[in-house]
Amino acid sequence: MRFVARRLAFFLVTLWAAVTTNFLIPRLMPGNPAIAMMARYRGRINPAALHSLEIAFGVDNHQSLVSAYFSYLGNILRGRFGTSLTFFPDAVSHEVLQALPWTLALVGVTTILAFVLGTLIGLLGAWRRGGFLDSMLPPIFVITSAFPYFWLALISIWLFAIKLHWLPANGGYSIQTNEAWTWAFISDALRHSIMPALTILITSIGGWILTMRNNTISVLSEDYVRMARAKGLSPWRIMWTYAGRNAILPNLTGFAMSLGFVVSGAILVEFVFNYPGVGWMFLQAVENQDYALMQALFLMIIIAVLTAILVADAATALLDPRTRDQQ
DSSP states (O other), rough: HHHHHHHHHHHHHHHHHHHEEEEEEEHHSOOOOHHHHHHTOOOOHHHHHHHHHHHHHOOOTTSSSHHHHHHHHHHTTTOOOOBBBBTTSBBHHHHHHHHHHHHIIIHHHHHHHHHHHHHEEEEEEEETTHHHHHHHHHHHHHHTTTSSHHHHHHIIIIIIIIIIOOSSSSSSSSSSOOOSSSSSHHHHHHHHHHHHHHHHHHHHHHHHHHHHHHHHHHHHHSSSHHHHHTTTTTTIIIIIIEEEEEEEHHHHHHHHHHHHHGGGGOOHHHHHHOOOOHHHHHHHHTTOOOOOHHHHHHHHHHHHHHHHHHHHHHHHHHHHHHHHOOO
């Protein structure tokens, strides 16, 4: 209970500091979204209309900083993040909720798949150290993990879309397909996600393989593994229960942070493939000085990362009781 209370206290304090910083940074920057919108359209409006736009974008300069801060906290609790400058006059929450499922489906599933496959390959490679699996797959995937996302994405577009005409080059779905929960739309979206998913998978799996392999090799030299072998336990039980369970512990925090950053999307991949996810939206917000949209995305990333770390701490304490005893 003491362990859980400490972790929750850390979560709440960090979240408050992040939310406060997220509130202050746009207000310390010169200008605001209302002025940026007027500059974009080269418009001239009276002060009353400009004040209305500032309220819509959540940057009312007529409020005191303290009053604006508590208004900001109240709007966050109600899920109100203002009006998007990029997608004006749509609300920020509406646009984020439209892009988030695309990123979760692409980056989330690919991140989990890379972790699971990388962990299994690393564990099996270390268990049969020097064998065929250990000699072939880890070196190959470690090399591919050094490839830049955008370079591999461009190569895949050139090969599979332009030369072979197997897969669509960009987008989340064809413009001829109606966006609805039908098999035609789902199959079309899956075809469009194959190349972005493979790009992320190939460039991220190598790190999980290498770390899991090294962790397993270290664990296999521990006394409790030798004792398990001396007791005559089956090799598979030793590999999964003794070696794998302990070797995976250092990777849990890294995996949790990877899951947390899933909501930020793979910006370069989504940009190259023109994929309608959060990463592409993030880039559009920065280019258009859309402070309200940037604040919402920053806050979403912060909450996701902190929640993932909290879950990882709980999983580590569950798998390794020594962490609870040290608190």
